[in-house]
Each structure stands twice: as structure tokens, then as C-alpha cells.
Amino acid sequence: MPTTNTEPIMSITTPPADPLLAATGEQAWIEVIQKMDEVYNDLLQYEVALEEKNKALEESHQFIESVLASMSDILIVCDRHGGIEEVNPSLCHFSGKTAEQLAHTPVFELFADPVEQAKARDIFARFGREGVHDCEFFLRAGDGSTVPVSMNCTPRVSQTGKLMGMVVTGRPVGELRKAYQALRQAHEDLKRTQGQLLHAEKMVSLGRLVAGVAHELNNPISFVLGNVLSLQRYGTRLETYLTAVHASELAKTGALDTLRAELRIDRILSDMPQLIDGMIEGAERTRDIVDALKRFSAVDKMMPEQVNLNEVVERSVRWVVQSAASKFAVDIDLPEKMQCAGSSGQLQQVVMNLVQNACDATAGQEGATLTIRAERTSAAILLRFADNGPGIPEENLGRLFEPFFTTKPVGQGTGLGLSISYGIVERHGGKLQAANRPEGGAEFVLSLPVESK
Numbered sequence: 001m002p003t004t005n006t007e008p009i010m011s012i013t014t015p016p017a018d019p020l021l022a023a024t025g026e027q028a029w030i031e032v033i034q035k036m037d038e039v040y041n042d043l044l045q046y047e048v049a050l051e052e053k054n055k056a057l058e059e060s061h062q063f064i065e066s067v068l069a070s071m072s073d074i075l076i077v078c079d080r081h082g083g084i085e086e087v088n089p090s091l092c093h094f095s096g097k098t099a100e101q102l103a104h105t106p107v108f109e110l111f112a113d114p115v116e117q118a119k120a121r122d123i124f125a126r127f128g129r130e131g132v133h134d135c136e137f138f139l140r141a142g143d144g145s146t147v148p149v150s151m152n153c154t155p156r157v158s159q160t161g162k163l164m165g166m167v168v169t170g171r172p173v174g175e176l177r178k179a180y181q182a183l184r185q186a187h188e189d190l191k192r193t194q195g196q197l198l199h200a201e202k203m204v205s206l207g208r209l210v211a212g213v214a215h216e217l218n219n220p221i222s223f224v225l226g227n228v229l230s231l232q233r234y235g236t237r238l239e240t241y242l243t244a245v246h247a248s249e250l251a252k253t254g255a256l257d258t259l260r261a262e263l264r265i266d267r268i269l270s271d272m273p274q275l276i277d278g279m280i281e282g283a284e285r286t287r288d289i290v291d292a293l294k295r296f297s298a299v300d301k302m303m304p305e306q307v308n309l310n311e312v313v314e315r316s317v318r319w320v321v322q323s324a325a326s327k328f329a330v331d332i333d334l335p336e337k338m339q340c341a342g343s344s345g346q347l348q349q350v351v352m353n354l355v356q357n358a359c360d361a362t363a364g365q366e367g368a369t370l371t372i373r374a375e376r377t378s379a380a381i382l383l384r385f386a387d388n389g390p391g392i393p394e395e396n397l398g399r400l401f402e403p404f405f406t407t408k409p410v411g412q413g414t415g416l417g418l419s420i421s422y423g424i425v426e427r428h429g430g431k432l433q434a435a436n437r438p439e440g441g442a443e444f445v446l447s448l449p450v451e452s453k
Helices: 019-070 089-095 114-127 173-245 248-253 255-262 265-297 309-323 344-361 417-427
Strands: 074-079 084-087 132-140 146-157 163-172 305-308 329-333 339-342 369-376 380-387 431-436 442-449
Touching: 074 089, 074 146, 089 132, 114 132, 146 173, 163 173, 173 255, 173 265, 305 309, 305 344, 309 329, 309 344, 309 369, 309 380, 339 344, 339 442, 344 369, 344 380, 344 417, 344 442, 417 431, 417 442
Parallel strands: 329 369
Antiparallel strands: 074 084, 074 163, 132 146, 146 163, 305 339, 369 380, 380 442, 431 442
């Protein structure tokens, strides 16, 4: 019969847990989990911020690439040893090479020959720190030709001031020459347009002269024509008398004296010198008027001559007054023999414009008057044109000589008269000024040097 073990079985018992230790461990785990959550949240925020910065960086990179791609000028970024780090598409197109082929190659290999390379090395070495501006070099193009290029070099430095390299830009001089040619053509067109405007304004003034010139020409032509008709009648009588003189029978009978009295031969002979003198005077006056008109209406080149200002003023006033629509009185008080160097036709245009403006300003006014006075100094002649009109508004005083500025209604003024007059006076070395008189009305002062400028 088997025996049984009656020894008691030993049991392992777990000591009772410490409540304080258990609570501390649980709190630590909770804090660890919280810290992990905070770190995770920070990582998420950093990731979002990084993505935003990467997006902004990518947009900035695309913007820079688009700018570089749209540049027509050559752009090269080099290190401090002259190795190419970055280029724009314009250089690739110019050299016929890709950006990868150009990368890390010496920038001086782009120049046309060893002479140009040595010149570039010398200039960049001497002026690299200060920069090179508008220096012309010959570069080798992709088709093998040499092209003159105007180049600029700017140093590229770090925040500490250390030289990191240089930025080289260039533009083919052929494009600059084309731009200069276009600019010169535009300048020529502008000069031609200015000449056309000057001629147009002169034609406007010329139209105002037509009535006065017609009146001036009508007087001398009228008495020339009258004298010619008288001479025609006298010629018939003289022919009859001379025919009778050659007939011997009239001389014998004494009928020649009777015929001489009937034909009033003695009176004809006394009138002949006066008729001829009148014809000569009329022809000379006509010639002078036509000559003055030609001087004024021609596109006047500045050929200095001694100008009699008395004649210029009197002729201009006479022509404007005769063509004026209303009564306009001009009081002239000038010293004798006022002369200056310049162009008679151009100065007449200035004086006519000033007189015409005074006439227009006082149009329809009772007792409209313009007073012209002169002062003479050792160096200049001052002509003062003072009217009794309403004057010039203060806001317009500073704009009177601007091209196309006018206070006249549309269709009655071009706004070029005073501007052109100002330019003419300036070319003569003088000044043209405008002001309002204290007693009312406007006054223009024309100053001209006695000697040529």
C-alpha cells in the first residue's frame, strides 16, 4: 500500500503592495504620456511650419527662376576664383551651351580670345571690389562670331564682408546701338514735328496779316496803276505832237504852237518827273512789303544780322491793327535807331504775337489801348508791352509759356504763340517775362542783348 507524504506543502506569498509606491509609478507614466503628446503636437506644428516654409521657398525659387528666364541681359554668378556657379537662359542662348555645360567652368573662357581674356582678368582683379560698370568686351557667341558686350560686375560678399564671388551682367552692344538709333530717330521726329508746329503757328499769324498786307499793297499799287494810266494818255498826246513837229508845213504856218497849247505839252512835261517818282516810290514800297512778308513767312534759319527794332515794331503794329476786328489803339514811344543782333523775321513774329495777344485780351473793351515803351542800357534793350485789359489770372502766370496752354476758346488759339516766342527770344540770348500791372492790365517785357549772344 503506498505511503503518502504528509509533509506540508510550502506556499509562496506576495508581500502586500505599497499604496504610495503604486500611486507614484502611475503618475510617472501619466506624465511621460503627456510629454509624448506635447512633443508629438510640437512635431506636428513644426511639420506644418516646415511645409509652409518649403512652399514659400519653392514659390520664391520659381519667382527667381521666372525673373532670370525673362531677363534679356546676360547674367553670370561666379565664385571668387571666377568659376561659374549659376547662369540665366540668356547666356545659354547666347553661348549655345546648357547651364550644366557652363557650370564650374571659368567665366573667362566666354571671352573671344586670349587678349580679351587677359583684359577681363586684369579689369576684374583691379576693380572687382568696387565693381565694373559699362566696360565693353568681346565675347564668343554660340555661332563662333565675336559680339561686343557692355558688361557690369558687382562683388558678392558674405555677412561678415568676405568676398564670396561676383555677379556679372552684360548686354550686347548691338542692342544698345539699336536702342540709340531708335532714340535718335524719335528725336529727329520730335524736331521735325516741332518745326511743323512752328510753321503752323507762323501760318496762323500769317492769316491775321492778310487783311493788313492787302491794304498795304493796295495803296502803292493803286497810285502806280494811276500813274501808268496817266502816262498812257500823255504818251498819245506826245506822239501826236512829235508827229506834227516833223511836218514842216505846220512850222511855217505857226500851227505848231497852237497844237502845243491844245495838247498841254508843257504841263505834261512838268508832270512827267512826279509821275515817274511816284511809280518808283510805289514799286519800292511794294518790294519792301513783299520782302518783309517773305522774311516773316519763311522757315527762318537763325542768321544773325543787325535788326532795326523800330521798323520791326512799327511794321508789326501796323499789320495787326489793320487786321483787328475792333478798334485798337497802340501808343508807340521808342528811341531812334534801336538795333540788336538777330533775325528780323523771327523778332517780328515775337512782337506781332505780343501785340496780337494784347488786341485779343482787350477785344470788345471800350478804349482798348496798348502802350509800347523802350529802355536802352549799355548791354540790352527792354521793350515793354502794357495793355489796359483785364490782366492775367495769378494761377496762369506760371503757365503762360507752356506749349499748348491757352485761355482762348477752342478754335481761337493754338497755345503755341507765347511758347514759340519764348524759344525765339531765348535763342537770341534774351528774356521774355509777363506780369500784371498794379494799375490794371498785363505787361510783357522783352529783353534783347545789344550784341549777338
